[in-house]
Amino acid sequence: MFTRKSITIALCAAFSLLLLLATSRRLGGWTAIDDPLYQSGGHGHHPPPPPGHNGPGPRPHPSENPDCAGYPIPDNILVIMKTGASESFNRVPTQLMTVLKCVPDFLIFSDMEQKIGGYPVYDSLSNVSAEAMEGNSDFDLYRRQKACPVDVEGCNKQGNPATEGWNLDKYKNVHMAEQTYKMRPGYDWYVFVDADTYVLWPNLxxxxxxxxxNKKHYLGSVTLIQGFRFGHGGSGYIVSKASMKALVDENPGVGQKYDLRAKRECCGDYVFALALKDNADVSVEQMWPTINGEKPATLPFGPWHWCHPIVTMHHMNSEEINTFWEFERRFRREQIASGKPRPLLIKDIYHEYLEPKLKREQLDWDNKSDDRFYVDISAKQWDEGTLHRMKPANEYNELEKVAHRSASDCEAACKSLPPDDCVQYKYEDGKCAMHRSFILGKPVPKKEGAKQSISGWDVEKIKEWTEREKVCDKIQWPNLSS
Known part of the structure; x- marks a missing residue:
């Protein structure tokens, strides 16, 4: 006969089994393999680590991490993150706790071999030629860090790590690519970013x-030095396996070939582009605004930044990375629950970050208005940048003629213009600045009187435009032949 106790135990066991089945079914619906948006041909959902290594560190595989539920888990994309020992413990831990926890494989490079929470950080400069290092003050930081008997931050008080780190950074990029390809030669795509770059992994x-x-691709947000185009490193750049093979596999020792060139150049991303062009005949392809150097507070929202998916943002501090990570995960869950998931677009960032904070005026604030300036030319000598962005005086309407007098005059002039001429303004020290995009911006130090920085937005124009453009009929991916 069954006792009351045995019946109770059996019922509890049955209930637990049903609960487990229901939970696993629900979670199964959130996995990327069930999401048509992220199905890609030929790449397994739960791939094993590449041969010869056990993954990037002491963490569960993303397929086993509940924080990554619903995230794609491809086996063909490698993220390579660049940092410096003087900043690594301030930036990398947050990346490991957020974005990187859902990236199946990644490498972290610095200017010193380290371990952060059990994750290896590789010395990108270990193979720099002795000729480039000897007597070169650019490597003072590198030598001091290697000789440091205590924590790096303590030793760096003897120098200027910000300036020294910048001088050292330009030697890293080509060596990073060379080391990366030797360590992980089997990937389709190599995504190079900085430690303050946010990667929107599902979109990517x-x-x-x-x-x-299999085509030679080098994708980035294009900038120029002396007319030469290259992908801005902070925004991130992406290199296909065909390009990496042509650069590294077919050019042994390519890193050292550019050490002396790096000494006389400003930037490692520029030197990397030179190496790709010289050795692989590959030039950067413009992928802005999908590969982006802004962040939520500085993105210029409007027709040029709206229905576009975004895969990177730059200059994100740890708090900003964590906050956006929470938003991105919430957005992802909502999209999967809708049954028709789509990529996160720039307009979604507006609705999350700027729309709730939109107001007529903000004191001690810089909303980055700089498309057009209004000043009293006779009041003082203005810089060429200001004068170059002024309309001819004979094209002013009556309110524009007095826009320079005060913040309220600047606001009135902005309101008198059509939306494609002005949707926000900034007034400071006799200068009225207007902008055609709307930007959140950032606080600035308080100043008294005329020198106070006052930013404002034409809320009515912005709301009318965003309501009209609420739905994107077409998602605007960058134009690129596959």
Whole structure:
């Protein structure tokens, strides 16, 4: 006969089993393999680590991490993160606790070999030529850190790590690519970012799934030095396996070939582009605004930044990375629950970050208005940048003629113009600045009187435009032949 106790135990066991089945079914619906947006041909959902290594560190595989539920887990994309020993413990831990925990494989490079929470950090400069290092003050920081008997931060009080770190950084990029390809030669895509770059992993995976890694690609947000185009390193740049093979596999020792060139150049991302062009005949392809150097507070929202998916942002501090990570995960859950998931677009960042904070005026604030300036030319000598962005005086309307007098005059002039001429303004020290995009901006030090920085937004224009553009009929991925 069954006792009351045995019946109770059996019922509890049955209930627990049903609960487990229901939970696993629910979680199964959130996995990337069930999401048509992130299915890509030929790449397994739970891939084993690449041969010869056990993964990047002491963490569960993303497929086993509940924080990564619903995230794509491809086996063909490698993230390479660049940092410096003087900043690594301030920046890398947050990346490891957020974005990188859902990236199946990644490498971290610095200017010193370290371990952060059990994760290896590789010395990108270990193979720099002796000729480039000897007598070169650019390597003072490198030598001091290697000789430091205590914590790096303590030893760096003897120098200027910000300036020294910048001088040292330019030697890293080509060596990082060379070491990366030797350590992980089997990937389709190599994504190079800085430690203050935010990677929107689901968007990135979806986008790269559309492209052909067997073609030579070097994708970035283009900037120029002396007319030469290269991908801005902080925004991140992406290199296909065909390009990496042509650069590294077919050019042994390519890193050292550019050490002396790096000494006389400003920036490592520029030197990397030179190396790719010289050795692989690959030039950067413009992927802005999808690869982006701004962040939520500085993104210029409007027709040029709206229905575009975004895969990177830059200059994100630890708090900003954590906050955006929480937003991105919430957005992802909502999209999967809708049954029609789509990429996170720039307009979604507006609705999350700027729309709730939109107001007519903000004191001691810089909203980055700089498309057009209004000043009294006779009041003082203005810089060329200001004068170059002024309309001819004979094109002013009556309110524009007095826009320079005060913040209220600047606001009135902005309101008198159509939306494609002005949706926000900033007034400071006799200068009225207007902008065609709307930007959140940042606080600035308080100043008294005329020198106080006052920013304002034409809320009515912005709300009318965003309501009209509420739905994106077409998602605007960058134009690129696969």
């Amino acid at each position: 995976v979806h986008w790269l799934g559309k492209l052909n890694p």
